[in-house]
Amino acid sequence: MKIIICDDEPLARERLLRMLTQLGHDVLAQAANGRQAIDLVKQYQPDVILLDMRMPEMSGLECAALLNQLNMPPAMIFCTAFDQYALDAFKAAACDYLLKPVSMDDLKQALDRSMRINQAQLQHIAYSEVMTGASSCRQHIAARTHRGMELIALDDIYYFLADQKYVMVKHKQGQVLIDETLKELEQEFSERFIRIHRNALLSLKYLDGIELIDGGQYQIRCKEIDDRLLISRRHLSSIKERMHVL
Structure with missing residues (x-):
């Protein structure tokens, strides 16, 4: 899968990059905050984005809310040290919520789950078909x-x-x-x-x-x-x- 990593800690990004590479996935780019992540998603159109929760300029939740407005939002997996935001993350259509330090097994399972289309993507595809008049x-x-x-x-x-x-x-x-x-x-x-x-x-x-x-x-x-x-x-x-x- 094509993936973008978004985390304000370089060491955390490096660790995720290493695990994703070992799992055979393609990391397209890395972002240090939500604002950068949105620009990179628009540019690369990844299948999945790994999002930290607390970041400068724009948090993971704020980023997720904006990503869900895209025509084809990527599947979102939160990777964070804070457990209190899990409910908010799933309300934002997250596929999974992993606590740091993220294990290889948990990451693999989360990515496997993200391979199915998420609800946000489903809604946007259906909406697009109607609005573009592609078919009756x-x-x-x-x-x-x-x-x-x-x-x-x-x-x-x-x-x-x-x-x-x-x-x-x-x-x-x-x-x-x-x-x-x-x-x-x-x-x-x-x-x-x-x-x-x-x-x-x-x-x-x-x-x-x-x-x-x-x-x-x-x-x-x-x-x-x-x-x-x-x-x-x-x-x-x-x-x-x-x-x-x-």
């Missing part, structure tokens, strides 16, 4: 997993499959569950997904063909993956029509 619908699906909030690009989704009270999203990086309904997804993404069964929506981008199976039923063949999805009889004709215009 979302370009991403948000899913809450054990890693936190993840954002999945619509272009990377193969299909949606109803699974009891949830919907399973099969995408290029794996699969997740969301608590939206197929009906809502079908209405919103009707130009990009087609209903193939009462429990499934398929991306037209990954529709490869249809196959006849036992009992006179048909199944969908998907591009890039080996999954086969059953087609209900009531949707077969509409699928064939869409295939002719693809």
